[in-house]
Amino acid sequence: MKSSADTTATAAPGAPEARSDDARRLRTDTMAQRRRELILDAARAAFFELGLQGASMREIAKRAGYTPGAIYSYFASREEIYAALLGESLLRLNAQVASAPGDGNAAERVRSKASAFFDFYRDNPRDLDLGFYLFQGVRPNGLTRELDAQLNEQLRAALQPTAEALRDFDLNASACETEVTALFVHMVGLLVLIHTGRIRIFRQHAPQLLAQYLDQLTERLQRAGH
Amino acid sequence: MKSSADTTATAAPGAPEARSDDARRLRTDTMAQRRRELILDAARAAFFELGLQGASMREIAKRAGYTPGAIYSYFASREEIYAALLGESLLRLNAQVASAPGDGNAAERVRSKASAFFDFYRDNPRDLDLGFYLFQGVRPNGLTRELDAQLNEQLRAALQPTAEALRDFDLNASACETEVTALFVHMVGLLVLIHTGRIRIFRQHAPQLLAQYLDQLTERLQRAGH
Amino acid sequence: MKSSADTTATAAPGAPEARSDDARRLRTDTMAQRRRELILDAARAAFFELGLQGASMREIAKRAGYTPGAIYSYFASREEIYAALLGESLLRLNAQVASAPGDGNAAERVRSKASAFFDFYRDNPRDLDLGFYLFQGVRPNGLTRELDAQLNEQLRAALQPTAEALRDFDLNASACETEVTALFVHMVGLLVLIHTGRIRIFRQHAPQLLAQYLDQLTERLQRAGH
Amino acid sequence: MKSSADTTATAAPGAPEARSDDARRLRTDTMAQRRRELILDAARAAFFELGLQGASMREIAKRAGYTPGAIYSYFASREEIYAALLGESLLRLNAQVASAPGDGNAAERVRSKASAFFDFYRDNPRDLDLGFYLFQGVRPNGLTRELDAQLNEQLRAALQPTAEALRDFDLNASACETEVTALFVHMVGLLVLIHTGRIRIFRQHAPQLLAQYLDQLTERLQRAGH
DNA sequence: CATGAATGAGAGTTCATTCAT
DNA sequence: GATGAATGAACTCTCATTCAT
Secondary structure, eight states: OOOGGGGGGOOOTTSHHHHHHHHHHHHHHHHHHHHHHHHHHHHHHHHHHHHHHHOOHHHHHHHHTOOHHHHTTTOSSHHHHHHHHHHHHHHHHHHHHHHSOOOSOHHHHHHHHHHHHHHHHHHOHHHHHHHHHHHHTOOSSSSOHHHHHHHHHHHHHHHHHHHHHHHTTTOOHHHHHHHHHHHHHHHHHHHHHHHTTGGGGGTOOHHHHHHHHHHHHHHHHHHHHO | OOOGGGGGGSOOSSOTTTSOHHHHHHHHHHHHHHHHHHHHHHHHHHHHHHHHHHOOHHHHHHHHTSOHHHHTTTOSSHHHHHHHHHHHHHHHHHHHHHTSOOOSOHHHHHHHHHHHHHHHHHHOHHHHHHHHHHHHTOOSSSOOHHHHHHHHHHHHHHHHHHHHHHHTTTOOHHHHHHHHHHHHHHHHHHHHHHHTTGGGGGTOOHHHHHHHHHHHHHHHHHHHHO | OOOGGGGGGOOOTTSHHHHHHHHHHHHHHHHHHHHHHHHHHHHHHHHHHHHHHHOOHHHHHHHHTOOHHHHTTTOSSHHHHHHHHHHHHHHHHHHHHHHSOOOSOHHHHHHHHHHHHHHHHHHOHHHHHHHHHHHHTOOSSSOOHHHHHHHHHHHHHHHHHHHHHHHTTTOOHHHHHHHHHHHHHHHHHHHHHHHTTGGGGGTOOHHHHHHHHHHHHHHHHHHHHO | OOOGGGGGGSOOSSOTTTSOHHHHHHHHHHHHHHHHHHHHHHHHHHHHHHHHHHOOHHHHHHHHTSOHHHHTTTOSSHHHHHHHHHHHHHHHHHHHHHHSOOOSOHHHHHHHHHHHHHHHHHHOHHHHHHHHHHHHTOOSSSOOHHHHHHHHHHHHHHHHHHHHHHHTTTOOHHHHHHHHHHHHHHHHHHHHHHHTTGGGGGTOOHHHHHHHHHHHHHHHHHHHHO
């Protein structure tokens, strides 16, 4: 299970035994993958329902129909489960952003892509929790340097479509980076305030606030374009 | 283990029973208050040094010179301690904002007051933790409805000076509310990204990003003012 | 509980409250000590009956009439329990050696003191286990450098009476050290072989073997004395 | 994960079904034997590197290129592995003793053979662990009565050369048995004290102590010989 | 008010072993 | 013979909280 590199060690094709070996390995690999995802589903459900504290290994195992020890055949630690969960969350984020309509003029495209990003987290607040969990307090095992870099990349990728749309406002690379960062900052702030319920202090509605920010942004860029 | 505060508990000589009940209550209240704050100091220190996980009741009690059980004479639960800590944190925030220079033109005043707010959390990231802790996951005991409202009010108050400065741009009440909210949103987003280290993804510096936002804000308001 | 140094902080005697405080502390200290020993008794019994593997914290707690967590009020870790057990074992060893008759000539005294040492471990084989346990495999918490030194000292002390008796054979300090070490070595070897049942391989009886060694030793020393 | 021994499992070409059952059994037995030893090698390596605690079935299996379950085709339990390991350790011990020079006079031969025994365990402390492990705490499966007798015999055999050398001091059988036992006792004691580091208490060096014992022994026997 | 003792639930993790395939 | 999956019991230790004294 650990040595996935072994898959390259399969015998040359042709011999019947070798082929059946391949088939068996393929089948077991697929099943293992399926079970991994079963556990991940259980973990996500537990985490979404009970929060970080409640989603213990025992709880996850129970929901997945396993004994606690069995989980460790698939994930080396609790943190690794959360890392996998976050990775998959970012994949869904990217999918949602990618599927947002990319036609229309620059302003429309920025609006579309940024909203796709924003809506993902607004509609799935637990994914926001997930992000904060690993990006904040985890150090010991879960978030190795490579994993950290990998997750960062996925996050960047999710903002790439927006960045590209901004490009069409005749921005240079540096200005584009600045603007997409500022936009990201604004969205994160909004999401946090929605999530913690603090936006109510100001009796403002979040979607309106994002729309406003985007309006001002495009207006500003258009004016600068002249 | 004796509280060091006990040294003050030796009754003053003379007329031990002559005092009025009121006086005795006052003295008792004061002492209780003093010890409450002693515990809060310990809790803050523990929390700042060890984070949320490390600041257990044991740890807080030890630092305060108490046994764990004694804490419950002053706070009903761990959450209540954190609530008190957050309240006090917001007080410090308000003090810092209040002490920011309030002279100059509208733009300068907005900048000054908003920066005071921002800098407080940038320089004291544990206070940010504190805010998120209670404003997020706590329901059972710690954050009663009244307390929640009270903390919201303190947060509002911390943004009030900024709001007032915005007023001088000839904004009506509604527009002012919108703008201060958006500014708050932006600052929260920035703080979160600094705190989680994600701002590095974009190779941007946070203070610069705030300055930029404020520049654009004042420029926009000045243009609208004409 | 941790700060035993606090006992020096008691108020000056005379005031009635102070005295009752002293009394209370004394009483609680005594009770705590008693409970510590109760746990130690349970631990010793568990260890003697079930061996090292079986004497888990759960088992010890159960035998002491406690929940597992309660044990940690008295001992910081499992290893600390074993260290305490070993310390106490060495105390008993020293007592037994001390109570062995110290009269007669040099040869008789050596025999008496060495036999007292030997018999202690022959009659209490679990104490031998205890010694080997900590002197062998424990590193992480249980056997700090000071503790190690302290236990070594107790062991030395248990052999001191024998060493002193050897002195009367007109040995210089160095020769005396060599002889007591060799005697210790021989006793340890015998004890180990008795304990593991391997002495049977040779169809020899242990006490006889020790007597023989001692005879040869005294004979040799007497011959050297001329 | 494939066993590396599998490379030898490709049947020789030609007459695949022509072999007799006996031949096949022989071949199978040999292969099984070979794999058993492969596992034992892995177990020994694991045990030597990681000690008794670290050498789990998982670890042994991993090093042998097997999954944990596969081990149970060759060994009924963990204890059985250790028993086999001990048997093999005693074989190595005997080989080392046998290869020690057996010429010279009686005193020289005793010295040579006894030192060979002693040095084996002094230089391979893990083999000492192995001996103690099974000879001490194991009862359930690992050490059956026959096995125990068999191991005892191997131990005896390792001391036989020394006993034979002692014979040449004109000792009768009984006296010879006594002397070889005493010598064994002394060596065991020394090895234990070296292994646990307790020899340092007395600031003595182990090899010197053995040499001294042997000197005194031969001198005594020579004197008795007159 | 404060102590010291204790609870009880629970945490993450490890392990030898079993067994259908 | 070997795999991969799973068991189930066990491990040490931590924690917020309660309560008689």
